[in-house]
Amino acid sequence: MERYTDWGQWKKTICQAVNIGEKVGLDENTIVKVGSKLGNFLDKFVEPGNREQRVLKELWDVASAEEQKILTRVLVKMVKAEKNLEH
Numbered sequence: 001m002e003r004y005t006d007w008g009q010w011k012k013t014i015c016q017a018v019n020i021g022e023k024v025g026l027d028e029n030t031i032v033k034v035g036s037k038l039g040n041f042l043d044k045f046v047e048p049g050n051r052e053q054r055v056l057k058e059l060w061d062v063a064s065a066e067e068q069k070i071l072t073r074v075l076v077k078m079v080k081a082e083k084n085l086e087h
Helices: 007-023 028-045 051-062 065-086
Strands: none
Touching: 007 028, 007 051, 007 065, 028 051, 028 065, 051 065
């Protein structure tokens, strides 16, 4: 798995994944559910590549499963908002 050290590139990759999910018909709740599972995988097997990812890992580690879904939802919202600003 590629390790992103650039925060901006990491967000673009997340945005692309969200866009693909939407294009294949996934609703936001499904995207969040899949994103939370991916977050669990990354937390266990991938070392953060920059300080922003380190903060996300620290938040993830102390969050309950429900809070992790909320964090995922906020991240999805952030990358979608940034995408809208670019257009």
